[in-house]
Amino acid sequence: MTRENDVSPEFELLVDWVEGHLDADTSAEVSAAVTADHPEATASVEWLQEFLRLTRAMPLHEPPPIIGQHLVRYFTRWSRARAALDSPRLELRASLLFDSRLDLAPVGVRGGNDVDGSVHLAYTTDYADLVLDVSHLGSDLVRLDGQVLLTDDTQAHIFEAATTGPSGNRRTIDGDALGRFCLVDVPADATELRVTNGDLTIVVALDLRSEG
Numbered sequence: 001m002t003r004e005n006d007v008s009p010e011f012e013l014l015v016d017w018v019e020g021h022l023d024a025d026t027s028a029e030v031s032a033a034v035t036a037d038h039p040e041a042t043a044s045v046e047w048l049q050e051f052l053r054l055t056r057a058m059p060l061h062e063p064p065p066i067i068g069q070h071l072v073r074y075f076t077r078w079s080r081a082r083a084a085l086d087s088p089r090l091e092l093r094a095s096l097l098f099d100s101r102l103d104l105a106p107v108g109v110r111g112g113n114d115v116d117g118s119v120h121l122a123y124t125t126d127y128a129d130l131v132l133d134v135s136h137l138g139s140d141l142v143r144l145d146g147q148v149l150l151t152d153d154t155q156a157h158i159f160e161a162a163t164t165g166p167s168g169n170r171r172t173i174d175g176d177a178l179g180r181f182c183l184v185d186v187p188a189d190a191t192e193l194r195v196t197n198g199d200l201t202i203v204v205a206l207d208l209r210s211e212g
Contacts, residue, residue, distance in 0.1 A: 009033050011044055018048040091201040094123035094130055101209075123204050127151055130195065130202055136210050140167070140188045148179035148195055148202065156197040163206065165190035 009017075009030050016022050017030040034041050100120040119134040128150045135143040148159050157179050162171040167187035175181040181195065186208070193204040 009041055014041065014044050015048060018045060018052065089196075089199055089201060090127070091203065092125040092127060093203045093205075094125050096121070096205075097124045097129070098122035117210055119208070119210065123202075125202055127155075127200060128202060130204065132193070132204075134208055136188070137185070141185045142188050142190075142208050144183040144186055144193070146181050146183075146193075146195070148181075148197075150179065155200060159195045159197050161193065161195045163187075163190040164192045164194075165206075 013022075013026075013030060014034075017027060017034075020027075022030065034045055098121065117136050121132040121134065123130045123132070128148050131147050131149070133145040135145070137143055144161075144163070146161065148157075150157065157177050159175040159179055159181055160171070160173040161175065161181040161183055163169060163183060163186050165187050167189050170183050170186045170190070172181055172183050188208050190206050190208060193206050195202050195204075
């Protein structure tokens with residue numbers, strides 16, 4: 001406590017004084033300060049006394065044992081749900097299964113591409129396959145039309161997709177219920193595609209050159 005009589009005692013000290021927790025000497029000092037002309041101390045003491053009066057008038061009752069049991073069971077369920085939500089999501093790196101620039105070249109299809117210069121790619125994982133059509137738009141930009149084909153129909157079917165690369169990133173959240181998505185004006189030097197439904201993420205290494 002600050003001992004000068006022109007300074008109000010600290011609030012914590014007033015709480016101990018009102019509740020009778022101070023030794024005799026300190027209690028006498030606080031009493032002298034409170035009875036002096038300290039409006040702040042007087043207001044604090046009056047508030048504390050009213051608060052204690054109300055708490056005594058409305059005592060807390062011991063809840064029935066069933067309430068404690070319900071709280072424990074609820075907390076247990078909440079903890080399990082929180083652990084499931086915080087658990088790492090499944091992330092898979094896809095393997096290239098088909099590339100029209102390479103796989104169609106032996107049959108003489110204009111370097112393996114369609115007449116319009118598009119490229120068809122297919123990737124696979126243990127949980128889903130992914131097909132990708134690459135359409136070259138000029139100015140080093142491409143359009144990606146893709147579809148995720150899940151092996152487990154219980155999985156969420158709608159995917160968002162994003163590409164990354166030296167010339168910038170692109171992202172779309174407009175996937176549909178058939179697992180299809182479209183990314184427009186993707187830089188041709190994009191090096192990675194990630195598609196996710198929130199539980200499953202498929203990572204694809206990209207090579208978007210028009211020729212294999």
